[in-house]
Amino acid sequence: GTGKVKGIKTKSGELIDCQFVGLTVGVRPNIDFLKETKLEIDRGILVDEYLATNIPDVYAIGDCVQLRSAPSHRRAIEAVWYVGRMMGETLAKTITGSPTKYQPGYWFNSAKFFDIEYQTYGSVPSVLSDNQGSFYWESTDGKKCIHVVYETGNKKVLGINTFGIRMRHEVWDKWLNQTKTLSYVIENLPEANFDPEFFKRFEPEIQLQYNSEFGENIQISKPTFFQKLFN
Ligand SMILES: Cc1cc2nc3c(=O)[nH]c(=O)nc-3n(C[C@H](O)[C@H](O)[C@H](O)COP(=O)(O)OP(=O)(O)OC[C@H]3O[C@@H](n4cnc5c(N)ncnc54)[C@H](O)[C@@H]3O)c2cc1C
Known part of the structure; x- marks a missing residue:
């Protein structure tokens, strides 16, 4: 209308207000x-x-x-x-003489969109199947979030998307290979955090929300001395 985007309408007719639209056209090999x-x-x-x-x-x-x-x-x-x-x-x-097969392990990517850093490990489908559940946490200012997808039967974690929080690749690769459960992952989230040392930590908030949503009692992480000092 006024030359600026106001929102988008999805195929299902849903209207989503926004001020900016990013198009992801994808890439293909130029061969x-x-x-x-x-x-x-x-x-x-x-x-x-x-x-x-x-x-x-x-x-x-x-x-x-x-x-x-x-x-x-x-x-x-x-x-x-x-x-x-x-x-x-x-x-x-x-x-160099040691024939080695390409074995990429679990899907992983990390990227930046303006100042939003996002990462993905494993599988986080946008539409969950019947035997999948998800846990979603968002910071009160709406600038950080995590979205974990798991199998509903055994609570085995299938993947995670993070916005604004950096995780350690080797820790997530290990957890996915060892088929860790949702409660294990949430309780041990500080092990995976790869934000710089003095960044605010969100694990306690995430763990409290998890305990209240799932009726569990996992241990809440305690901030280190330096985190208390700077947060
Ligand atoms: C805008 C953009 C953003 C991206 N963001 C991310 C991100 O956040 N995270 C991520 O993981 N990946 C990202 N990628 C993808 C990432 O950049 C590529 O996967 C990566 O660069 C691939 O490396 P490559 O060496 O295979 O190819 P390239 O980096 O494309 O290198 C190929 C080289 O070959 C040269 N070349 C091409 N044809 C010929 C020819 N005929 N003769 C000689 N030289 C030739 C090209 O000039 C180029 O220098 C992004 C890509 C783009 C375009």
Whole structure:
């Protein structure tokens, strides 16, 4: 109307007020120049589990790559920085004499949108299936949140999205591999926190909300001496 966005209307007819719209158009490998070569391509350059192409001694890594058989919980093309790094580390081993398969583990990404830092570990679907539940916490100023998805039967955690709070990759990868439960994860959240030392900690608020929502009694984290001093 006035030349500025007021809101968006979703396919289901829901109206969401907003002042800004960000479009995520996605990316695709720009490999047209390879079409006339002997390299096998599809949507990306096709590679096996060693990141080898169909031509001996020619490998491909990064955004341009399409895995011939991606692990069940990963996609064939994953154009993000961490994937490129992991592929580079894997291939370095192979070409220096220790053939190593690319085994990316659980999905993980971390990015920044203006000053909002967000991370994702594992699987956090936007629409939950019947056997999935979720725990959501948001700070009172609305600037930080976490969203954890779990299996309702055994409470096994499937993944987490965080906004404004940084987590440690190795801790979340370990928890997902060890199929930790929701209560374990919430009780041990300080172990995963990767915010700089003097940042305000939100674990006690998160744990209190969890206890009240789930009728449990997990231990509430105590701030360290320096956290008390600076928060
Ligand atoms: C706007 C934007 C934001 C992003 N934000 C994030 C983020 O927050 N987190 C994240 O994980 N990832 C992010 N990504 C993705 C990330 O940047 C890529 O996954 C990563 O850079 C891929 O590395 P790469 O080496 O495979 O490819 P690139 O970094 O694209 O490097 C390919 C290089 O090859 C060169 N090149 C291309 N064609 C030829 C040719 N014919 N001859 C010689 N050289 C050539 C290019 O100039 C380029 O330098 C973002 C990408 C974009 C575009």
